[in-house]
Amino acid sequence: MLDKQAILDAYQFRHACKAYDPARKISDDDFRFILETGRLSPSSFGLEPWRFVVVQEPQTRALIRDMAWGAREKVMECSHFVVILARQPAMLSPDGDYLPRFMREVQHLPEEAVQMRLRFFRNFSEKDFELAGHPRAFYDWACKQTYIALGNMLTAAAMIGVDSTAIEGFPLEAMNSALAGRGLYDPAQFKLSVMAAFGYRLNAPQPKTRQRLQDVVQWA
Numbered sequence: 001m002l003d004k005q006a007i008l009d010a011y012q013f014r015h016a017c018k019a020y021d022p023a024r025k026i027s028d029d030d031f032r033f034i035l036e037t038g039r040l041s042p043s044s045f046g047l048e049p050w051r052f053v054v055v056q057e058p059q060t061r062a063l064i065r066d067m068a069w070g071a072r073e074k075v076m077e078c079s080h081f082v083v084i085l086a087r088q089p090a091m092l093s094p095d096g097d098y099l100p101r102f103m104r105e106v107q108h109l110p111e112e113a114v115q116m117r118l119r120f121f122r123n124f125s126e127k128d129f130e131l132a133g134h135p136r137a138f139y140d141w142a143c144k145q146t147y148i149a150l151g152n153m154l155t156a157a158a159m160i161g162v163d164s165t166a167i168e169g170f171p172l173e174a175m176n177s178a179l180a181g182r183g184l185y186d187p188a189q190f191k192l193s194v195m196a197a198f199g200y201r202l203n204a205p206q207p208k209t210r211q212r213l214q215d216v217v218q219w220a
């Protein structure tokens with residue numbers, strides 16, 4: 001068991017880092033650890049509808065700096081910058097090729113279980129969550145899963161003393177077109193969800209402000 005106080009200390013340590021020290025780089029081993037916590041994150045139906053694009057190339061970072069107001073003063077200086085993608089609704093259709101292949105090859109499900117899961121997922125996407133036929137809702141649902149990975153990566157980074165910033169300060173459609181246009185991904189398969197910077201802080205953070213536990217927790 002991990003020490004509870006040490007874990008809470010990491011939650012206090014994590015803050016939305018506003019300025020990174022360009023001289024300090026995260027080691028390959030530490031960054032791999034952060035990515036691993038994204039990869040191991042849970043997702044609805046275990047579909048892992050994400051991809052993590054680590055953007056180290058300066059021209060692409062400059063493009064992001066120029067378009068993403070939330071990334072300015074971070075994206076050029078941080079050690080590692082990650083663009084998190086969500087799988088496009090067409091890829092997640094129970095009628096497509098991708099889901100059954102994913103269930104067979106990644107989840108190692110036998111054929112009977114694949115067909116059963118596809119039936120469940122069809123019911124879920126058509127009836128329970130009303131995603132099918134609503135591309136924006138379907139995309140947002142995939143994005144929700146990516147935010148679980150995002151949260152885990154931010155926390156894991158803090159646990160090893162690495163600073164981070166979640167970034168959704170950008171015009172979504174324009175930024176997505178620009179990144180796909182640079183060849184980072186196939187827009188038929190993925191769409192930009194959220195971004196994150198990782199590195200080491202230049203300045204001490206502002207004191208953390210949060211609502212009190214009793215104001216956000218309700219027992220029923």
Ligand SMILES: Cc1cc2nc3c(=O)[nH]c(=O)nc-3n(C[C@H](O)[C@H](O)[C@H](O)COP(=O)(O)O)c2cc1C
Pocket residue numbers: 014015016017018069070071165166167168169170194208209
């Ligand atoms: C999904 C998400 C998107 C965010 N986008 C930005 C951003 O674009 N730029 C930025 O400087 N901070 C961004 N933040 C940081 C939040 O403003 C910050 O987490 C919040 O004010 C709480 O402060 P703390 O993280 O320092 O505790 C984002 C946070 C989250 C969770």
